Amino acid sequence: MAMAESKNVxxxxxxxxxxxxxxxxYRDGLCQTGPQxxxxxxxxxxxxxxxxxxxxxxxxxxxxxxxxxxxxGLKPGDKWCLCADRWKEALDDGVAxxxxxxxxxxxxxxxxSLDELKANSTKx
Numbered sequence: 001m002a003m004a005e006s007k008n009v010x011x012x013x014x015x016x017x018x019x020x021x022x023x024x025x026y027r028d029g030l031c032q033t034g035p036q037x038x039x040x041x042x043x044x045x046x047x048x049x050x051x052x053x054x055x056x057x058x059x060x061x062x063x064x065x066x067x068x069x070x071x072x073g074l075k076p077g078d079k080w081c082l083c084a085d086r087w088k089e090a091l092d093d094g095v096a097x098x099x100x101x102x103x104x105x106x107x108x109x110x111x112x113s114l115d116e117l118k119a120n121s122t123k124x
Contacts, residue, residue: 006032007106009117017044017103018079021072031081031105039083040111044103046122049076051097054090079103084111091116098122 006014019029023044025037031044045051052063052074062080065073074080079100088111090096101121108117 006030008102009104009106009108009114010101011106012102014105015100015102017081017100021074021078021080023079023081025081031103033105033107040085040107041081042084042105042108043082043087043112043117044079044100045082045087045097046100047074047076047078047080048095048097050095051090052076054093054095055086058086058089060086084108088112088116091120096120 008014014030014032016029017023017031022029024030024032025034025041026032031042033040033042047062055062062074065071084107087096087099091112098120099117099122101117101123104117
């Protein structure tokens with residue numbers, strides 16, 4: 001899906017989530033998705049220690065650098081495109097990081113409600 005065509009959960013053009021570190025399934029800074037993205041990496045989240053510990057315990061270690069994949073390892077405060085289902089699991093378990101609605105792809109609404117996203121938003 002081309003950037004100009006991608007919409008966020010508010011119905012506006014999808015904004016960049018983060019370029020340092022470079023995020024997104026396509027590593028273009030955007031939480032876009034497509035047929036190859038089986039994890040649906042569409043929720044732009046500001047990571048916390050609680051979430052990083054939680055996702056590591058679930059088998060997805062986002063903290064440890066993996067140079068062979070050009071992955072720097074993430075720390076609290078970094079923004080990252082998360083799998084929609086993992087974010088929802090974290091929400092249900094009380095450790096979901098805050099989301100940037102303008103940078104969260106509309107496909108997230110297939111996994112989580114807009115009200116849940118808004119209640120956990122980085123902005124008013």
